[in-house]
Amino acid sequence: MKRLHIILLVFIAIAIGVLVSFMGNLSTYETIASAKQKEGKTVTIIAKLDNSQPIEYDPSKNPNYLSFHISDTLGNKARVVYYYGKPYDMEKAERIVLKGRMKGDIFEITQKDGILIKCPSKYKDDPEAAKKNLSQNQ
Amino acid sequence: MDYIGEHLLPGKLGHFFAVLSFAASFVSVVAYFKAVGAKDTTDEKNWKRLARIAFGIDVIAVFSVFASIYYIVHAHLFEYNFAWEHSSKALSPKYLLACIWEAQEGSFLLWTMWHCVLGIILIFKAKQWEAPVMAVISFVQLFLATMIMGVYVFGIKIGNTPFALVREKFGDGPMFQRADYLKMPQMQDGQGLNALLQNYWMVIHPPVLFLGFASTIVPFAFAISGLWKKQYGNWIKPALPWTLFSACLLGTGIMMGAAWAYESLTFGGYWAWDPVENASLVPWLVIIAGLHTMVVYNATRHSLRATHLFLILGFILILYSTYLTRSGRLGDTSVHAFVGSGMELHLVLFILVFFFPAMILFIREYKNIPHIKKEENTYSREFWMFIGSLVIFLSSVFIMIATSLPVINKIAGTNWTIGDDVEFAYNRIEIFIAIILGTLTALAQYLKYKQTAKTFFFKKIWLPTAIALIIAILFSFFGGIHYDKYGTGFLAAIHLGLFCAIYSVVANAGYIWAGLNGRLKAAGASVAHVGFGLMLVGILLSSAKKEVLSHNTTGININFDPSAKQNPLENITLLKNVETDMGKYWATYINNDSVDEKTKMTYFKIRFRKKDNNEEFTLYPNWIKMTKGQQGISANPDKRHYWDRDIFSYISAADNMGEGDTTSFKSYPVAIHDTVFYSKGYMVLDKVIVNPDNEKYHFTPADTALMASITVVSRDSMRYQARPVLYIKNNEAHYIADTVFAQNLALMLGKVNDSKKIELRVRESGDMVPFVALKVYEFPQINILWFGTIIMIIGFIMSIVRRARSTT
Numbered sequence: 001m002k003r004l005h006i007i008l009l010v011f012i013a014i015a016i017g018v019l020v021s022f023m024g025n026l027s028t029y030e031t032i033a034s035a036k037q038k039e040g041k042t043v044t045i046i047a048k049l050d051n052s053q054p055i056e057y058d059p060s061k062n063p064n065y066l067s068f069h070i071s072d073t074l075g076n077k078a079r080v081v082y083y084y085g086k087p088y089d090m091e092k093a094e095r096i097v098l099k100g101r102m103k104g105d106i107f108e109i110t111q112k113d114g115i116l117i118k119c120p121s122k123y124k125d126d127p128e129a130a131k132k133n134l135s136q137n138q
Numbered sequence: 139m140d141y142i143g144e145h146l147l148p149g150k151l152g153h154f155f156a157v158l159s160f161a162a163s164f165v166s167v168v169a170y171f172k173a174v175g176a177k178d179t180t181d182e183k184n185w186k187r188l189a190r191i192a193f194g195i196d197v198i199a200v201f202s203v204f205a206s207i208y209y210i211v212h213a214h215l216f217e218y219n220f221a222w223e224h225s226s227k228a229l230s231p232k233y234l235l236a237c238i239w240e241a242q243e244g245s246f247l248l249w250t251m252w253h254c255v256l257g258i259i260l261i262f263k264a265k266q267w268e269a270p271v272m273a274v275i276s277f278v279q280l281f282l283a284t285m286i287m288g289v290y291v292f293g294i295k296i297g298n299t300p301f302a303l304v305r306e307k308f309g310d311g312p313m314f315q316r317a318d319y320l321k322m323p324q325m326q327d328g329q330g331l332n333a334l335l336q337n338y339w340m341v342i343h344p345p346v347l348f349l350g351f352a353s354t355i356v357p358f359a360f361a362i363s364g365l366w367k368k369q370y371g372n373w374i375k376p377a378l379p380w381t382l383f384s385a386c387l388l389g390t391g392i393m394m395g396a397a398w399a400y401e402s403l404t405f406g407g408y409w410a411w412d413p414v415e416n417a418s419l420v421p422w423l424v425i426i427a428g429l430h431t432m433v434v435y436n437a438t439r440h441s442l443r444a445t446h447l448f449l450i451l452g453f454i455l456i457l458y459s460t461y462l463t464r465s466g467r468l469g470d471t472s473v474h475a476f477v478g479s480g481m482e483l484h485l486v487l488f489i490l491v492f493f494f495p496a497m498i499l500f501i502r503e504y505k506n507i508p509h510i511k512k513e514e515n516t517y518s519r520e521f522w523m524f525i526g527s528l529v530i531f532l533s534s535v536f537i538m539i540a541t542s543l544p545v546i547n548k549i550a551g552t553n554w555t556i557g558d559d560v561e562f563a564y565n566r567i568e569i570f571i572a573i574i575l576g577t578l579t580a581l582a583q584y585l586k587y588k589q590t591a592k593t594f595f596f597k598k599i600w601l602p603t604a605i606a607l608i609i610a611i612l613f614s615f616f617g618g619i620h621y622d623k624y625g626t627g628f629l630a631a632i633h634l635g636l637f638c639a640i641y642s643v644v645a646n647a648g649y650i651w652a653g654l655n656g657r658l659k660a661a662g663a664s665v666a667h668v669g670f671g672l673m674l675v676g677i678l679l680s681s682a683k684k685e686v687l688s689h690n691t692t693g694i695n696i697n698f699d700p701s702a703k704q705n706p707l708e709n710i711t712l713l714k715n716v717e718t719d720m721g722k723y724w725a726t727y728i729n730n731d732s733v734d735e736k737t738k739m740t741y742f743k744i745r746f747r748k749k750d751n752n753e754e755f756t757l758y759p760n761w762i763k764m765t766k767g768q769q770g771i772s773a774n775p776d777k778r779h780y781w782d783r784d785i786f787s788y789i790s791a792a793d794n795m796g797e798g799d800t801t802s803f804k805s806y807p808v809a810i811h812d813t814v815f816y817s818k819g820y821m822v823l824d825k826v827i828v829n830p831d832n833e834k835y836h837f838t839p840a841d842t843a844l845m846a847s848i849t850v851v852s853r854d855s856m857r858y859q860a861r862p863v864l865y866i867k868n869n870e871a872h873y874i875a876d877t878v879f880a881q882n883l884a885l886m887l888g889k890v891n892d893s894k895k896i897e898l899r900v901r902e903s904g905d906m907v908p909f910v911a912l913k914v915y916e917f918p919q920i921n922i923l924w925f926g927t928i929i930m931i932i933g934f935i936m937s938i939v940r941r942a943r944s945t946t
Contacts, residue, residue, distance in 0.1 A: 002513055007525065015532055018567055022540065025563060029553040044555045046470060059791035063709035063911030085709050085790035085911060097470045099558035111558040112708070113410070116470070 027099065032076035032107075039102045046097050047072045049090070053079075057086040070096065070107070078102075082109040093117040141305070143320040144217045149301035152206030153288075156299065159199035159250075160283035163276050166192035170273035174366065186269060190261055193272065196279060197254040203286070204247055207238055207300055216325050219307045220244075220300045226330030236340040237331040239348075242464060242481075243300035246285045248344060252352035253279055260356070267376060270363030271356070278355055281488055285481070297484065333762040334772045339398035347395065347418065350388030351456055354425060356380040358453035361446050362496060365503045371442050374435050379942040381429045381449070386934035388422045393927045400920075402774050407684070408923070409677075411564040413472040416541040417459030423534035425452040427527040433663075434520040434527075437587045441524050443507050448531065450496045455538070457492060461485040467544050471555065517592060519585040526578040533571040540564065562624060565681075569631045572674050576638025579667045580606070580645035583653060598652055602645040609644070610637035613679075621682040632682050639678060642671030662940055666933025672926025679919035687721055687785070688914035709790050712744070714908040723748055727910050728756075730792070742789055742910055746778075759788045759912075783918040791911035803899040805888055816902055818881055819852035821860070826896065835863060835874075842866040846887050846896065850878050862887045 030043040049055075050069035057066045066082040068090075080098060090096070097116040100109035109115060169189030176182035207220060211234050216222045224237040224244075238244040257275050264271050288299025304325070305314045313319045331340075360377035364370055395415065400408035409415060428448030431441040462468055465482040514521035539546075540563065543554050556563045584590075584599045613619070614633045622629050646667040654660050688710040712718050712727035728743040741760045747753070759776040775788035806814045808823045823846055829837040830845040837843040843865035850858040863874040864887040875886045881902075888897030 003516070004513060004524075008528075011528060011532060015535070018536060019539070022536070022563065022567070023554075025557055026543075026554045027557040029555055042557045044558075057791075059709070059711060059909070059911040063711050063791055085913070095470075099555075109558070113560055114558050 031074055032070070032072045032078045033074065035102050035107065036078075036105075039104075042099065042101050044097060044099045045070070045072065045107065046095055047078075048095060049093065050077055051091075055086070055091070059085070070098070078107050079105065080107045080109065082115060084112050087115055087117050090115075090117055139317055141217075141320070142318045144303070145213075145215050148206050148209050148213075148215065149218060149303070152203050152210070152301045153299055155199040155202040155206065156283065156286050156301075157289065159196050159203065160280065160287055162192045162196035162199055163279040163283055165189075166196060166276040167273060167280055170269050170276055173269040174273060182269070189269070189272065189276070193257055193261065193276060196276070196283075197258065200247070200250050200254050203300075204238075204251060207244065207247070208234065210301075211238060214328070216328050217303050217305070217320055219302045219304045222304050222325070222328045224328065224331065226328040228327075229331055229336075232338070232341050233331055233336055236335060236344075239344040240331060240335055240340070241300065243286045243298055245344065245348065246282055247300070248348045249352050250279060250282045250286075252349045253282070253355065256353060256356060264376065267360065267363055267373060270366050271359040274359035274362050275355055278492075281491065285484070285488075298481065334403070336762075337398070337402055339394065339402065343391065343394045343398055346387060347391030350384065350391040350422075351418075353380065353384035353387055354421060354453045354456050357384060357425070357428065357449045358496075361449040362499065365446065365499050365507075368503070368506065370503075370507050371435060371439070374432050374442075374445070375944075378429075378432055378436065379938050381425065381432055382934055382938045382941060385422065385425050385429050386931060386938065388418065388425065389934070390927075390931055392418050392422060397924065401777075407681075407917075408920075411537075411561050413468045413541045414463050416537050417462045420534045420538045420541070421452050421455040421459060423530050423537075424448055424455055427530040427534070428452055430523050430527045430530075434523050438510075438514075438518075438520045439508070440510055440514060440520050441527075443504065443509055444524070444527065446500055446507065448527070450500060454489065454493050454496065455534075457489045461489055462541070462545070467548070471544055515589050517585060517590040517595060519582050519587050519590075522578055522582045522585060526575060526582065529571060529574050529578070533568065536567055537564065566624070566628060566631075569628070569635050572635045572678070573631070573638045576635065576642040576671060576674055579670065580638070580641040583646060583649045583664060583667070599645070601652075602648040603641065605648075606637065606641035606644040610640045613640070617679070617683075619679075619682050632678060636675065636678050639671050639674035643668050643675065646671060659936075659940060662933050662935075662937030664933070665936055666930050669926045669928070669930025669933050672922055672929060674926075676919055676921070676923025676926055680917045680923060683916075683918040685916045685918075686914070687723065687916050688725075688787070688912055689721055709911045709913050711909055711911050717747075720746075720914065722750070723914075725912070725914075727908075727912075730908075730910075742792070744787065744910070744912060746785070757785070757787050761789055761792075779921075781921065783916055784920050785914065785916055787912055787914040789910050790913050792909065803884075803886060803901045806898045806900065807891055807895040808898045809895045814898060814900060816881075816883065816900060819850065821848050821850040821883075821885075821900075823848055823896075823898065830861075830863070834861065837865065844887060844890065844896070846885075846898065848885060848898075850881060850883065852881055860885045864888075864890075 027042045027044050030038065030045055032045060032047065035043045035045055047070035050071045053069035055066070055068040057068075063085055064083050066084070066086045067079060069077060069079050071077045080100075082100075098107065098109060099111065099114040099116075100107055102108070166189050169185050169192055173182050173185035173189055176185055209215075210218045211221050211225045212231070214221060214225070214227055220241060220243070224241050225234060229237060239248050253275060257272060257279075260271055260275070261268060285297045286300055287297040288302065289296055305311070305319065308314075313322055313324075316322070319325060357377050357380055360373040360380070364373040392415070395418070396408040399410075425448070428445055431445040431448060434441045435445055461482075465485050467482070514524065540556060543556065547553055547555075580602070581599065584595055586594075610633075613636055617636075619629070619632060619636070621632060646664045650656060650658070650661045650664050654664070686708050688708060710718065710720055710725065712725055714727050714729070717724050717726045724747040726745045726747075728745055730740050730742045739760050739762050741758045743756060743758055745754065745756050755778050757776040757778060759774065761773045773788045773790065775786055777787070778785040808814060810823055810825060812823055814821050814823075825847050827845045827847060829839055829841050829843050831837055835843070835845060843863060845861050845863045848860045848862070850860055852858070858878045858881065860876040860878055860883070862876040862885045865872050865874075871889075873886050873888075875884050877884045884901040886899040886901075888899050890896050
């Protein structure tokens with residue numbers, strides 16, 4: 001066997017190891033209901049802001065505490081707690097991607113990147129927004 | 139209906155040129171194909187001439203499309219959707235360019251334009267490679283032309299035309315029933331360029347990045363030509379400067395994006411392993427791998443097969459990244475990616491139409507590609523360069539797989555995603571890649587091609603090794619790297635990585651003297667590697683030592699949330715004019731200032747005073763109110779630069795988030811003893827005093843002033859007094875509001891009605907005291923990263939110049 005082949009085999013072994021450990025650390029997309037079943041495990045939820053409940057964020061009191069409610073497509077609801085500042089434009093977001101874990105009835109997000117809200121550059125080709133602008137003043 | 143006031147000519151012209159560019163590139167492809175297959179030279183010459191003319195027409199057509207768009211945007215022809223959606227009258231000319239490449243169609247156009255420029259250079263320079271290389275490039279042009287054609291073939295829409303009218307796009311709007319719809323207010327101005335993108339980086343970053351993108355076609359085209367003409371390997375030499383150019387420009391473009399993210403966006407850093415960032419990084423890594431195997435082949439005739447694979451994949455990955463960022467597939471994992479525009483199938487076809495022919499050609503010719511049976515010597519440069527290329531390639535495969543999870547989910551029906559700590563998921567792997575690459579770039583230059591005498595190698599290498607070791611140990615002991623967030627294992631890896639990065643810098647700098655005797659002309663690779671090593675040093679130091687300065691040490695209501703203690707409190711609240719303890723600094727929020735209404739920008743003046751030496755400085759982080767019909771704001775950081783670190787701050791919240799002060803006042807007509815309710819209680823107007831003279835106000839009988847005396851009773855039975863005033867001076871009404879801080883109330887007197895009632899205006903809000911919530915980071919040694927980037931670019935340019943000279 002050539003030396004190069006041995007090295008390739010070693011690399012392949014390492015690559016498989018890396019991939020396995022990477023896959024092991026992956027989380028999954030869940031609904032609110034299934035996230036509740038996996039309490040304490042990091043999961044990703046795609047949900048909508050539940051506008052019937054207020055967004056609780058009072059930066060003059062505590063700029064590192066944000067709480068709001070979400071509902072998913074199945075109609076389940078949950079309260080979310082996030083320990084960083086409120087992302088701008090959150091109220092406008094169509095969908096919010098949340099990474100965190102259920103703790104009791106509360107979905108807790110401890111990483112700053114745990115909330116993903118579409119950044120403005122994404123809206124730019126959004127025909128719905130454009131349509132809205134077009135039909136205002138009518 | 140005949141619409142009034144529309145300018146249809148520029149759009150018709152533009153669309154004509156878009157279709158012409160498609161037709162011309164089609165002719166060009168066919169003619170170059172024929173030229174490649176031509177049996178005799180006159181035949182070849184004729185086909186080539188035709189192909190060149192066709193390509194020339196394509197170039198003219200593409201630039202005419204651009205000119206038409208620019209004219210439409212510049213002349214503010216808002217009947218065109220492109221102008222209406224992306225531009226506005228207020229934009230200055232440089233941002234008119236920015237708004238062209240902000241759009242999906244515009245960025246495709248930019249890409250095509252660079253192909254035109256590169257194609258013209260190749261027609262003059264590529265000599266016997268012209269026909270096959272240009273055939274490939276024309277084929278890409280053909281495909282790119284379809285992206286902006288927007289024609290219907292058998293009822294299927296091909297591409298999106300940038301010349302669509304607003305009424306065509308939103309045809310069902312009732313306003314288009316009117317022939318003079320252009321007179322309506324919403325057609326008077328466009329939506330404008332997103333405030334975030336009104337930034338000089340937006341003017342220069344896309345052209346550079348797209349030149350990098352576009353240039354990857356050239357090495358790909360050479361590799362395909364080599365297989366096609368069965369002239370294996372001959373193409374490496376003329377293609378080498380092109381590959382260097384591509385690597386240089388794509389690298390520069392990526393780092394410009396990083397600098398932009400760092401400079402003016404609030405991602406809190408220059409790199410976040412965001413899928414859109416990865417989508418450009420991966421092709422760059424593969425091109426770099428291909429570049430190294432090309433150099434190996436040039437010197438030793440090894441690694442030709444790998445070179446083909448890398449260069450083919452490099453270009454395919456560019457197409458794939460186009461798909462990733464434009465199909466909308468990344469919507470849930472990236473903060474950047476474009477909204478899908480119904481072009482997913484088109485983009486997939488774009489990949490496959492190049493992937494399959496290229497791979498089939500490669501596999502079919504694989505056996506014919508010459509390779510050397512004898513193995514590389516362990517003490518040879520080419521062996522370790524090949525290993526290095528392989529490591530780069532594997533690392534890019536890893537990043538690609540991780541980035542492609544949304545695509546994998548779609549194909550396999552799974553629902554995986556990276557956990558909540560995305561950056562660490564990449565960093566824990568990439569740190570080892572950095573360790574290996576740092577070491578390899580340090581060692582490999584000291585090895586000679588083919589065979590190196592052991593004694594020679596060790597004689598040369600011991601000194602840089604020792605120097606690097608000493609520097610690294612000094613850094614490790616005195617550098618204050620205590621990044622133990624992910625345990626000691628990762629911390630150890632950081633220290634090791636730091637040594638390897640320093641090793642790379644020292645060894646490569648040393649090689650310029652020890653190996654090349656200071657011949658700078660030949661030192662391009664060493665210089666680029668020094669730059670790369672410096673980048674690694676800068677990345678490791680700035681990330682490992684990045685520090686949140688704005689830890690909330692004020693004690694203001696931290697206890698509101700019991701579990702908050704274990705969580706990072708990265709924002710600090712600064713009340714106006716109250717000096718607040720912020721770790722190493724005292725911080726004071728002085729005031730804010732809205733500079734001009736057009737840009738809708740508000741600056742916040744924050745003064746910092748260092749505790750240990752009383753050094754004072756002021757930062758002006760700002761925010762911009764969003765345009766384009768979005769509400770909300772976007773924060774822009776401000777930085778204090780030191781030679782060895784940056785203090786980086788941005789506003790994460792403030793009291794008047796995008797709202798004017800008077801908008802939320804509610805008016806109540808009240809007579810004396812009337813009651814007004816608010817959310818936490820009620821208030822009673824006790825009496826109205828004319829020209830009051832008391833401890834608060836001093837009016838004389840000569841004035842015209844009214845003061846309302848109001849008692850506020852809260853739900854918990856607390857009583858407060860409020861005395862707002864209305865007075866007339868110089869025929870103008872002036873209002874003095876009074877506030878009840880405890881109840882977050884602001885009260886004003888409005889006008890006096892005839893019916894003996896006065897207007898009481900009440901505002902309730904959560905935040906009466908002006909304040910900002912601020913985030914402050916310290917990035918140590920960030921300048922090493924930028925400096926390293928520049929050095930690397932210089933190294934690339936040196937190599938391009940040298941290699942380009944040696945081919946001609």
